[in-house]
Amino acid sequence: MANLGPAHYSPYPVAFYDDLLTPPEGKALLLTEIVDEEVAMREIARVMLTSENATIFPGPQVLYAWNDEAKKKATLIKEMAEVLNAKMIPMYDYRPKYPKIDAEVEINPNHPNLTIWHNNIKACIFVGVHCHYANVALKMIRSETDCYTAAICGLSGHEDAMATIRDQHASEMARFIEIAKEVKKELGK
Amino acid sequence: MSIKNMTEEKNWSGQKLVSTDYLLFEAPREKHFMTGSEVLKEAIKRCTVDASVSYPITPQSEAAHLIGELWAEGYVGLYFRGENEFGVMSEVQGCAMAGARTVTTTSGPGTLRAMENFPTWSGTRIPCQLVLMARGINSPLTIQPDNLEVSFLLETGCMIWYAENVQELFDMSIAAFTVAEKPDVHVPIITAVDGFFVSHTRESVMLPADDIALHPYDPYASPLPPIDSEMPPGRFLRDPFVMKSNYISYATHASWQWEVRSAVERSKPYARHYLQGLVHTTGDEDAEIVFVACGTATHQAKEAHRELAKLGIKSKVVKLRTIRPFPHQELLEATKNAKYIFVPEFNIVGWLDKEVTQSLYGKTEAKIVGRPRVAGGMSMPAEAILREVFENTNVKGA
Amino acid sequence: MSVDIYKINPEFRDIMPQEIIDLEDNATWAGESVEKRGINDLTDKKEILEEHSLCAGCPEAAALRYILAALPLPEETIIVNSTGCTSLMFPHIALHTVHSMFGNQNAVASGIKRTLDWRFPDKTKDVVVLAGDGATIDIGLDYTLQSFFRQEKITTICFDNEVYANTGGQESGSTPKGQVFKMAPKGKVFDKVPMWELAVTSGCQYSVKLTASAPKKVAKVLREAVLIARELGPTYIHLYTPCILEIGLAANEGLWEMKEQDKDRFADFKYVSPEAEAYLKECKKEGLL
Numbered sequence: 001m002a003n004l005g006p007a008h009y010s011p012y013p014v015a016f017y018d019d020l021l022t023p024p025e026g027k028a029l030l031l032t033e034i035v036d037e038e039v040a041m042r043e044i045a046r047v048m049l050t051s052e053n054a055t056i057f058p059g060p061q062v063l064y065a066w067n068d069e070a071k072k073k074a075t076l077i078k079e080m081a082e083v084l085n086a087k088m089i090p091m092y093d094y095r096p097k098y099p100k101i102d103a104e105v106e107i108n109p110n111h112p113n114l115t116i117w118h119n120n121i122k123a124c125i126f127v128g129v130h131c132h133y134a135n136v137a138l139k140m141i142r143s144e145t146d147c148y149t150a151a152i153c154g155l156s157g158h159e160d161a162m163a164t165i166r167d168q169h170a171s172e173m174a175r176f177i178e179i180a181k182e183v184k185k186e187l188g189k
Numbered sequence: 190m191s192i193k194n195m196t197e198e199k200n201w202s203g204q205k206l207v208s209t210d211y212l213l214f215e216a217p218r219e220k221h222f223m224t225g226s227e228v229l230k231e232a233i234k235r236c237t238v239d240a241s242v243s244y245p246i247t248p249q250s251e252a253a254h255l256i257g258e259l260w261a262e263g264y265v266g267l268y269f270r271g272e273n274e275f276g277v278m279s280e281v282q283g284c285a286m287a288g289a290r291t292v293t294t295t296s297g298p299g300t301l302r303a304m305e306n307f308p309t310w311s312g313t314r315i316p317c318q319l320v321l322m323a324r325g326i327n328s329p330l331t332i333q334p335d336n337l338e339v340s341f342l343l344e345t346g347c348m349i350w351y352a353e354n355v356q357e358l359f360d361m362s363i364a365a366f367t368v369a370e371k372p373d374v375h376v377p378i379i380t381a382v383d384g385f386f387v388s389h390t391r392e393s394v395m396l397p398a399d400d401i402a403l404h405p406y407d408p409y410a411s412p413l414p415p416i417d418s419e420m421p422p423g424r425f426l427r428d429p430f431v432m433k434s435n436y437i438s439y440a441t442h443a444s445w446q447w448e449v450r451s452a453v454e455r456s457k458p459y460a461r462h463y464l465q466g467l468v469h470t471t472g473d474e475d476a477e478i479v480f481v482a483c484g485t486a487t488h489q490a491k492e493a494h495r496e497l498a499k500l501g502i503k504s505k506v507v508k509l510r511t512i513r514p515f516p517h518q519e520l521l522e523a524t525k526n527a528k529y530i531f532v533p534e535f536n537i538v539g540w541l542d543k544e545v546t547q548s549l550y551g552k553t554e555a556k557i558v559g560r561p562r563v564a565g566g567m568s569m570p571a572e573a574i575l576r577e578v579f580e581n582t583n584v585k586g587a
Numbered sequence: 588m589s590v591d592i593y594k595i596n597p598e599f600r601d602i603m604p605q606e607i608i609d610l611e612d613n614a615t616w617a618g619e620s621v622e623k624r625g626i627n628d629l630t631d632k633k634e635i636l637e638e639h640s641l642c643a644g645c646p647e648a649a650a651l652r653y654i655l656a657a658l659p660l661p662e663e664t665i666i667v668n669s670t671g672c673t674s675l676m677f678p679h680i681a682l683h684t685v686h687s688m689f690g691n692q693n694a695v696a697s698g699i700k701r702t703l704d705w706r707f708p709d710k711t712k713d714v715v716v717l718a719g720d721g722a723t724i725d726i727g728l729d730y731t732l733q734s735f736f737r738q739e740k741i742t743t744i745c746f747d748n749e750v751y752a753n754t755g756g757q758e759s760g761s762t763p764k765g766q767v768f769k770m771a772p773k774g775k776v777f778d779k780v781p782m783w784e785l786a787v788t789s790g791c792q793y794s795v796k797l798t799a800s801a802p803k804k805v806a807k808v809l810r811e812a813v814l815i816a817r818e819l820g821p822t823y824i825h826l827y828t829p830c831i832l833e834i835g836l837a838a839n840e841g842l843w844e845m846k847e848q849d850k851d852r853f854a855d856f857k858y859v860s861p862e863a864e865a866y867l868k869e870c871k872k873e874g875l876l
């Protein structure tokens with residue numbers, strides 16, 4: 001079922017098993033429900049603020065200064081981490097790293113579970129990771145760990161995350177940060 | 190001709206850029222009379238296509254050389270003849286990976302020669318289009334229509350759509366680019382038609398003017414970077430042996446393959462919109478006799494429906510427009526009143542019969558009959574279909 | 588635009604690994620000037636190749652490092668690879684690269700090169716193929732030669748270890764006559780395929796056979812080949828990179844083996860077409876060589 005993991009031994013594709021697809025434009029996905037974007041943003045913020053070792057995984061599209069949008073997003077993500085009391089661990093490329101990853105400081109789409117287990121991460125946000133690699137990682141995380149995954153996507157979103165918002169450009173991210181600040185206040189964190 | 194001639198409003202050949210919805214549903218159309226091969230040229234002409242690679246094999250050679258004419262006329266960015274189909278499909282992979290909207294065509298033995306490329310295409314998430322003009326597979330050799338080759342493609346991870354006639358080929362091959370290029374889909378699309386029955390037969394078609402075209406492909410709105418050194422990460426190999434990672438995560442390989450199949454599923458809402466339904470039903474809504482078919486077999490099933498109607502017997506024709514993704518929901522809905530389901534096919538193995546039977550297993554009490562099957566260029570007269578109806582149901586003939 | 592894809596956003600610099608920081612700060616991207624790059628960078632500059640799993644002392648690994656150091660414009664170079672031992676290094680190269688299947692590397696590269704020329708008519712984008720002898724000469728012979736017939740503007744590099752090493756040591760077309768390998772238990776029956784000669788008759792503007800015993804020699808040949816391919820047509824480099832494992836040598840004996848072959852099977856062969864010769868002279872004048 002499309003819930004919090006660990007789901008199965010084998011990577012869990014909700015599109016195939018549960019008929020869950022990416023949310024339509026203007027909406028978001030929370031577990032199995034299509035919801036308003038703001039509802040999902042609140043929930044993502046709440047989970048990040050109330051889970052152990054909450055971590056943001058920034059990917060290549062925001063880590064490198066390859067255009068103005070990336071530079072803006074970098075500043076916003078740093079602020080996001082501060083607001084959410086979250087660590088940041090980069091997914092700086094997608095190669096199967098040799099000889100092995102240093103699970104404490106990096107995450108890799110070929111075995112994201114290692115980083116999550118090593119750091120005991122219970123909630124995370126994927127942002128700036130190319131969709132294919134995010135999806136490959138998210139299916140494994142859902143099957144093998146109990147980590148809550150959220151995907152902040154600049155394109156269509158990720159149904160393999162427990163929460164996903166789509167079409168997120170710099171201005172949408174800024175809105176998410178404002179909502180996160182509100183939630184933080186409400187929770188007294 | 191240069192890509193530098195493209196502006197915000199017009200592509201490099203001066204056509205006005207329009208949305209897919211406008212091109213398919215709103216632009217005024219005029220009547221023409223042409224073959225499937227000729228209509229493919231008309232479709233590609235209106236699609237701001239960057240690249241095409243070709244190779245001769247009957248019956249797709251004409252379509253392939255007509256696309257070459259489009260290149261000579263300034264509509265298609267780059268075009269050349271490859272050395273054989275395996276080479277062509279690899280060249281297509283290179284073009285698509287480097288950010289080109291790419292189209293190619295092949296048939297029968299050509300498909301099989303290229304076979305290794307298709308799961309590589311889908312695994313590497315390229316949104317290229319293959320127009321498959323189905324012809325028989327050796328041995329023995331036949332150039333004639335027969336769609337056995339589609340059965341070999343079912344598990345390659347590519348989308349497969351099937352056009353019934355020349356008009357549908359036009360509209361589908363345009364919609365194909367748009368759906369395949371959606372960032373959450375972004376897998377190859379195989380647009381199948383029956384060779385000769387569609388590629389070489391003239392039909393009336395309604396076409397929009399040729400001074401409009403689709404917006405170009407954006408290779409940066411894609412689930413992984415194009416190979417052009419312009420998008421991070423700078424260190425990027427497409428695609429590495431994931432098995433060579435530490436703690437040997439073979440699960441990555443499984444997850445990757447699941448991702449490709451998930452991408453095909455994600456195409457459903459877009460395909461529904463641009464194809465106006467994954468299936469199309471005609472005939473009597475509540476009929477107990479239902480024909481499920483794709484391609485030209487649908488056309489023949491509609492003939493059979495008309496003949497049965499003359500005898501006062503109700504029947505329904507359910508045309509599947511998409512094979513991958515398979516329209517499970519729509520098929521179940523369309524056959525809910527069926528007592529008899531006939532799956533007429535242009536191949537001897539009955540691949541569509543197997544798909545339909547598996548899809549409806551445990552969900553229908555209808556008797557599913559995978560006949561008639563014709564192959565190697567045989568036609569499928571309505572009489573052959575009717576005979577199956579009379580022999581397998583309690584319906585009386587004239 | 589391209590070197591920017593290696594620039595780290597300042598907000599993230601403190602969480603990035605040293606290797607990525609070094610790629611920004613200490614690698615020799617060509618930028619405006621080609622002269623700054625070369626073999627000398629291997630001593631203290633950040634290399635484009637990261638740690639990989641090839642055998643200790645593997646000549647392929649050394650040769651790849653020379654080639655990467657010699658590329659005139661690495662930030663605009665795409666390398667297309669094919670299955671073999673070299674594939675184990677490719678995920679760790681800090682460029683955009685492609686693993687084709689097996690044998691179709693020149694076909695994939697043809698599609699890439701033509702598309703990049705179409706999409707970026709004002710930019711230089713170099714496309715290089717790098718594959719083993721099995722991929723280039725056996726399973727890929729058709730596609731390799733056809734890309735030469737078509738005059739594709741690509742540099743093809745064959746890492747010849749005279750065997751299918753990655754699959755455990757089977758005879759290849761490039762194995763010398765008489766050599767015993769798996770699948771040739773009585774010794775190879777036919778001669779080593781002279782791919783460097785086939786390259787010439789198939790239309791290459793430049794074809795060179797050499798070993799990887801001398802880094803600066805490899806670098807010079809690579810530089811010439813890439814420059815000629817940019818302007819004139821296909822170029823071919825046939826490079827002896829022995830598999831020390833399969834021929835029973837120790838990790839430190841690869842260099843000796845290559846030096847021996849400099850005098851034997853891999854004695855120099857160099858073909859430069861008249862147009863390429865003239866072009867190389869111009870390049871020297873402009874300081875590109």
